[in-house]
């Protein structure tokens with residue numbers, strides 16, 4: 465099994481770093497503590513692109529041996545210097561630009577690179593507050609109590625041949641994806657499940673994993689406290 469996909473299936477924690485926060489957040493400290501936090505992958509991505517991504521990815525790779533995986537907000541966030549890319553299709557939305565449009569823009573470049581590509585169904589769930597992804601994608605999240613819609617969306621993603629599902633409450637969400645929704649989605653798919661958005665404590669990481677997430681993603685909470693998940 466390819467390296468990044470193997471870590472999505474069996475890794476448990478990915479730390480998200482946003483290149484756009486360089487300067488306002490101690491990114492180096494987050495990276496330095498990533499392995500001690502139990503992370504097996506570093507995701508790189510955000511909503512905006514205000515600086516060259518290649519240089520950022522190269523810098524991160526010099527600092528860590530963890531695989532660096534792009535978690536792009538748009539086709540502009542591609543770098544062949546990364547180890548992998550979540551090739552995200554926003555399947556909870558009905559905006560063709562994020563279902564297939566951005567993908568067409570960058571497809572040839574991705575194919576020419578040696579990067580590991582993980583076709584991923586991205587499902588946005590209401591996290592109790594409007595999030596950047598909701599605004600930037602101009603899509604409506606699935607209501608957090610509509611488990612059956614999340615389940616059917618995830619099944620459709622698997623039937624379309626996607627290799628992972630990402631249940632996302634949105635970065636900085638007030639509430640993470642409900643545990644019941646994680647359980648129900650997991651019961652109904654056989655591809656790995658990534659869960660993120662609004663996870664603020666080590667307990668919430670554990671609960672999401674127990675509910676069935678293969679991989680939990682934490683970003684904001686580590687920006688506030690890079691030592692939040694370090695084990696003594």
Ligand code: 1GP
Pocket residue numbers: 480632633634635636637659660661662663681682683684685
């Ligand atoms: C966002 O799932 C990730 O896409 C992480 O969210 O920043 O809220 O941890 P947070």
